[in-house]
Amino acid sequence: MNAFYLKAIGLDQGVLRSLEWLEGELAGDEDLIERFHFAREAIDTEALLWTHAPKDIDSFEGRLAEAALRSLFDPLVDFESGFLSPMNDLEAEAVKHNAKSSGRKITAGELDREQRERHRQRHFTPPFGWSEIEAVLADLRDAPDGHPKPGEILRCLQCFQPMEWIWFRSSAATSQMLCGREGWTPICRACRTWRACRIGILS
Ligand SMILES: [Zn+2]
Numbered sequence: 291m292n293a294f295y296l297k298a299i300g301l302d303q304g305v306l307r308s309l310e311w312l313e314g315e316l317a318g319d320e321d322l323i324e325r326f327h328f329a330r331e332a333i334d335t336e337a338l339l340w341t342h343a344p345k346d347i348d349s350f351e352g353r354l355a356e357a358a359l360r361s362l363f364d365p366l367v368d369f370e371s372g373f374l375s376p377m378n379d380l381e382a383e384a385v386k387h388n389a390k391s392s393g394r395k396i397t398a399g400e401l402d403r404e405q406r407e408r409h410r411q412r413h414f415t416p417p418f419g420w421s422e423i424e425a426v427l428a429d430l431r432d433a434p435d436g437h438p439k440p441g442e443i444l445r446c447l448q449c450f451q452p453m454e455w456i457w458f459r460s461s462a463a464t465s466q467m468l469c470g471r472e473g474w475t476p477i478c479r480a481c482r483t484w485r486a487c488r489i490g491i492l493s
Contacts, residue, residue: 292374292375292376293312293313293373293376294313294349294352294371295310295312295313295370295371295372295373295374295406295409296310296311296369296370296371297309297310297311297368297369297370297406297410298359298363298366298369299363299366299367299368299369299370299447300363300365300367300368301363301364301365301367301450302362302363302364306447306450307319307322307363309322309323309359309362310406311355311359312374312376312377313351313376314355315377317406326358326362329357329361329362330354330355330358333354333357333358338353338354338357356369356371365445365450367450368444368445368485370409370410370413372409372412372413374402374405374406374409377398377402380405381398383398383401384396384397384398413485414485414486415486416486417458417475417484420482420484422458422460422461423456423475423477426457426458426459427456430457431459432457433457433474437457437473437474439455440455444485446478446480446481446483447483447485448478448481448483449478449480449481451478453477453478453485454476454477454479455474455475455476455477456476456477457472457473458471458473458474458475459472471486
């Protein structure tokens, strides 16, 4: 059973920092965790209840955590959300693995770091390289009908300037291999960075 996961990355007095939330468990620096609890307490839960109309208490906790996390940074430069395995499951998985294997023992903490890293990679890619972005920039086409440019302004994780949205379409070779991708991708030309939060499978 997967648990709801949130990660906020933002600027805190000019420094890039992050805080993660997994079904009530926080991972990050202690001062940020403390500020999260204050922010969480300060949220008007009545107002949030009416705004989001959550179906169950878990998702309501998720909405509260989301609001608190977003309020910690100025500006917020990224927000990941999704589902991860909770620690209890990872502990059971580690015990099972260690009982079968005579090699190095693994810990639930390692499994947790790995799953968070996999989630981060899925969140930011594809595209997998700046050369793919350059190929698209050389032949920039309009997005197909029904795909308006996202209104959200994302910031570059290196220079923190607002990013530019481009309609990304992976190469013909990737479509032939049935792993083509297309969608709105935010890029920063100055830093040659990109993020792929709106990429869908090419039909
Ligand atoms: Zn940049």
